[in-house]
Amino acid sequence: MTDIVGEGLVLVGALFMLLAALGVVRLPDLLTRMHATTKAATLGVTLIMLAVAIHFAQAAVVARAFGVILFILMTAPVAAHVIGRAGYFVGSRLWEGTVKDELKPHYDPLTHELKSGREGERRPGESDVP
């Protein structure tokens, strides 16, 4: 029973990684590619590590497998954020099907200032005197 579950998890995990690779080739611009690589690969690694934990079923292996999952979950989004942000501000062109870009009017490429467009509004719970 555990064999079947483990094998199924490895298979599904590998499938998600294949989809991630396919996404990198097929998707049209940098930001959509970052979507494919980080999420699908994260899910793939998580599933494969779960399969490893189920297959070996020893405390040392299970602990390490969960350690791998935890660190992938902590580092993958940071890497995606940094690459995507750098790519956007360096000026990589967005796909022509992009429907809206609310960041562009608020960014000043000379001073690298990024406004929020809500400077006048007061946050709930914020007092008049700073």
Add this chain to the structure above:
Amino acid sequence: MIGAAWNLLLGGAWVVLTGHFSGLNLLAGLVFGYLVLALIQPQVPALAGYAQRLPRLVGFIGFFVKELVMANLKVAFDIVTPPWYMKPGVIAMPLQARSEFEIAFVANLISLTPGTLSLDVSDDRRVLYIHAMFLDEEEELRRDLAELERRALMLFR
């Protein structure tokens, strides 16, 4: 934090007193420690809200895994079928999170859910700019993001 430290201490005390040094016994000690803390919680102000946080955390993990799988399938479907159904775009999301840690946590969660990638925080930290893959239902997406942020912040407040 105080509650977690006490729970760990009680778990450790259980292991030492029973004399069985195994992971399973430590787990039992942690469970008993948690129950004890839940019982005495109304009388100790420093523990306020500790027992409620664990079910919230479990609920949050379940909610997050569900979102992760559903959205992954959506992106996967768009990758394998030839026409593009996606409508990508950059949207500004007003932030409820204030401290550095909260903003980092929320931004990471948003990056982890497929379909959304956090790009940058505005200089005054009121708005998080997000690249989203499926903007066809923008209002729904904004509501989902606000719900994710609300649930994430409940873990710390």
